[in-house]
Amino acid sequence: MDFKTKMATPQVSQFWVEMSGILKMALVSFAIAAFALWLAVPDLGGFGYILLFSECVGVGIIMIRTLLLCLPWLHTTKPLLALILTMVVALPGGYLVGHIFASALVFEPMHISGSGPTKMVPYLATALTGILLLYFLWSREQFSKEASARLVAQHLASESQLRLLRAQIEPHMLFNTLANLRLLVEEDPIQAQLMIDQLIIYLRSALTASRTELIKLCDEFSQLRAYLEIMSLRMGPRLSFELTLPDSLQYATVPSMLLQPLIENAIKHGAEPKIGHSSIEVIARQTETGIEISVSDTGLGLAPDFDYREPSSSSYGLLHVRERLLKTYGPNASLSITRNAPQGVCSTVKIPQ
Structure with a gap:
């Protein structure tokens, strides 16, 4: 294993640890949304059926969000604007990808929502759950960045303080030694x-x-x-x-x-x-x-x-x-x-x- 591989391995491992946590959070969030949908709109199907579609949508949203985070320009955009852009792309994209995948798993033609007056309920449930999840992940990342910035600032302040203390210590010895040396040169x-x-x-x-x-x-x-x-x-x-x-x-x-x-x-x-x-x-x-x-x-x-x-x-x-x-x-x-x-x-x- 070369040096670059050794350096990259911890970063890759950390990425998958973070992704695992995010996916668990998404699965739990959309499981709760599926249960609420099952109670509110029984006509959509059984709980297992709704749960499958809901979880696939949640995973789809996280996948698209992860791909968007790979875009360098998104990290240079203002944080709030980046969040809005992520929601605009990830929510409908995740809904579409999730339904395609879930429909393939149950071997039925893809349908975006149910029929009748309740057809908007899945849209609203997905949007609400997705917005809350993406906002929570965004807030956590912002907090982490602020905490890292504070640590860097504290480190720099500590370094400056230590340099000041060292500067206050050394002159005492140097001045006294030079004064004594001046006398010894003659005596x-x-x-x-x-x-x-x-x-x-x-x-x-x-x-x-x-x-x-x-x-x-x-x-x-x-x-x-x-x-x-x-x-x-x-x-x-x-x-x-x-x-x-x-x-x-x-x-x-x-x-x-x-x-x-x-x-x-x-x-x-x-x-x-x-x-x-x-x-x-x-x-x-x-x-x-x-x-x-x-x-x-x-x-x-x-x-x-x-x-x-x-x-x-x-x-x-x-x-x-x-x-x-x-x-x-x-x-x-x-x-x-x-x-x-x-x-x-x-x-x-x-x-x-």
Whole structure:
């Protein structure tokens, strides 16, 4: 099976699933119409006879409607006008096709309706049932299109919001690093060169990550290492770090730059304001339900009144991570913030398998 066949198969399968549902709906609708006709006009024949003709008419209307939907110009027409055109063609056409087919099944000459004063009743019953059915199918399709449009709009809005959050996170690190680098160029050229090398590694990986939604965990950790190297050069002995990534998780994928805001928070709120040494530890581990990544620090920690469950809108880093997790994995993924013992903060990201 080639690639085109693989791509077409789900679409064909979905088409027949939808057609099956529509045909069932048509059969039920015209069965009800047949029962009403049998009660209202007994002269038309027995219930089985009326049911056969009614169901054939219903299938005929659906067949013609399906053929009309294959016309490209109908989809560019205003929705209400397209519905009217479909009714004008499908109702009489389906009535004619259905009667031809039903007459062939019962081996009798084709007749469009009964005789006598009630001859208009089958026309009216078919028209009313067909109009209601076609209008219902049209309304359902319009609702589906509107729902799809809303999903696309929500996706674009979510993407824009995530880009804004990311833009609010990165300048803090870049401005501080460049300011520190300006001083090191004169005071310690060797340290300045090391910082420039790590900054190049970080910016290159950040640029690559910004162009993709998902990234291998080993690449995410490489970017974090470059960032932490820059921070340790800037802060000197006040900061140490350790990254732990098992071999089994090297090629697992996560949203790009997912952990970066947690590291920035650990430094901004933990290590930088603290007098003395702080350490940051990033550990990824496999669990029964998926992947768990913890970012813990021994820094100053957050304010005592900080709400770990619902960070304020100014907590761009935590908001960014939560939005990324929700967008990529839905409610099954989570970010939890707890106080680290004896000091600091521990942020834990849980990603479902």
